[in-house]
Amino acid sequence: MTLTIGLPAFLVVAALLFVLGMICVLTRRNAIGLLMGVELILNSANINLVAFARYVENGISGQVFALFVIVLAAAEAAIAMAIVLAIYRSYKNIDVNLTVNLKE
């Protein structure tokens, strides 16, 4: 009752998840939708860290850094949501293409 599939399967899943996150970041105009793409990318990086920790490195550091990434993602989500709410208060909108006052 062990896992017979190896490291490349996990890497493929992580790569697909990363690409999905990349497409999300490239195309979304809603700031919250954009952040969801960032979360997807962070998750795919975490899958890579954990898979390498299990199959290649056999140590603890992969897990530790995956844990650090999870904590950083939580902090990032909290700050980003506060910024989104602040933008919404002043613009009544969170479309990233409309908040271009500094550009003009």
Next chain:
Amino acid sequence: MNLTIPDILFGLFAVVSLLCGVIVVYSRNIVHSGFALLGTFAGVAGLYGLLSMTFLAAAQILVYVGGVLIVILFAIMLTRGIENTGQSNPSRGVLPATILGVIAAALLIYVAVTFPWQVKTPAEIEASVPPLGNALLGAYVVPFEALSLLLLAALVGAVMLVRKEIKSDEEEVKS
């Protein structure tokens, strides 16, 4: 090739997380995107569990599903009116981005499959919590403390960012 139950579970978790990821990326309704993110996070937690990283799987559920996802859903409800669900999550340039994504995916998968990784025989499945705790308070104690400081700073910063506007609103009312 004999498929064991963990292999089938791997396929299930991978398909669930990727399908939900597709919904996150392509749905026109931001609420659907938010709830599909739940499936992705849960599937990734299942993958951690299959790699016998039980503590990480639990942390993934607790922090992502219980924390990040709730924050995202709250932000959706506080900003964009839910009544405008037909086109609440607009995209731009979906086709070029998808083509770019397919190319990038092909490249990444090619590297992942063909590179000769130095795979060691996986260690016996063991409880991952005690060594993790020892590492966090031993070799990694400085990053660990820096991270706790960062969390405190994020908490204070988030409160400050949202509170500032309320204060200026009150001043406007007074004046």
